[in-house]
Amino acid sequence: MADLKDMTLRICHLYPSLLSVAGDRGNLFSIQRRCDWRGIKTEVREVEVGEMSDFSQYDLILSHGGADREMQLAARDLLKKGAALKDAVEAGSVFLAVCAAYQLLGHEYRPFRGDPLPGIGLLDLKTEGGSERFMTHLAMECDFSGQQQVMVGFENHSGRTYLGPDAKPLGKVVAGWGNNGRDGYEGAIYKHVYGTYLHGPVLPKNPWFTDYLIKVGLEHRYGGPIALSALDNKAEEAAHAAALKLALANKGKMSAIEATTWRH
Numbered sequence: 001m002a003d004l005k006d007m008t009l010r011i012c013h014l015y016p017s018l019l020s021v022a023g024d025r026g027n028l029f030s031i032q033r034r035c036d037w038r039g040i041k042t043e044v045r046e047v048e049v050g051e052m053s054d055f056s057q058y059d060l061i062l063s064h065g066g067a068d069r070e071m072q073l074a075a076r077d078l079l080k081k082g083a084a085l086k087d088a089v090e091a092g093s094v095f096l097a098v099c100a101a102y103q104l105l106g107h108e109y110r111p112f113r114g115d116p117l118p119g120i121g122l123l124d125l126k127t128e129g130g131s132e133r134f135m136t137h138l139a140m141e142c143d144f145s146g147q148q149q150v151m152v153g154f155e156n157h158s159g160r161t162y163l164g165p166d167a168k169p170l171g172k173v174v175a176g177w178g179n180n181g182r183d184g185y186e187g188a189i190y191k192h193v194y195g196t197y198l199h200g201p202v203l204p205k206n207p208w209f210t211d212y213l214i215k216v217g218l219e220h221r222y223g224g225p226i227a228l229s230a231l232d233n234k235a236e237e238a239a240h241a242a243a244l245k246l247a248l249a250n251k252g253k254m255s256a257i258e259a260t261t262w263r264h
Contacts, residue, residue, distance in 0.1 A: 007218055008042065014101070015047070018070040018071075018073055052081070055087070063096075063098070072117060078119075089190075093220060104117065105119060107125065109127045122190070123167050125188055127161040137250055139248065140174055149209070155198060169185035170194060205236065
């Protein structure tokens, strides 16, 4: 197996100008920085509306949240890319999809007002719009290959997502609302596709998850087990602890705004 310093992680940032709200571009920066600290090179290709690409060449695909109009534009274009994205996922590429991108990977997004948007069915789920937004700090328990972890982030969505039998949840909600505010779960997993409502962005606050995506992406490229070198995570762990504290403090509140002391 080659040394980490001889490795390159190929990343696709899908719709960076349309779907990149709530600081979600920070997910890309987090991946790049943690690779750089280990001497791993990264190559990033931005793919926008109207551009086709061979998605199987990428080890890791990122796509994030957006407003309704931008989401409509992305939805129409995504239908043209759906088959190629499915081929890449079946071949082992990693895909992190946040909020709007998460919803569009399902079968359908039905907004509270307006016409439904078809998804590409990469994840077995459907989403319908609600009359209230879920906006709060969220924490959830995750099980990755038998290892228990806590993921934190900030959820901001009006969609209520319901999983089908071929998708399993990303985690069990400890504090927050999650997919639909009813079943106690957040996000979805299929193969190495990870969908979530967590903004913030999610990866800098959860270095274990960032490293997991990097590891699986490199294993996709190099075809064998990868052992990442340890990093000093003091800053990231402090961010995680602060987000978890807020999530637990706001538990049971409708939103973080409702829980803010200056509001009263």
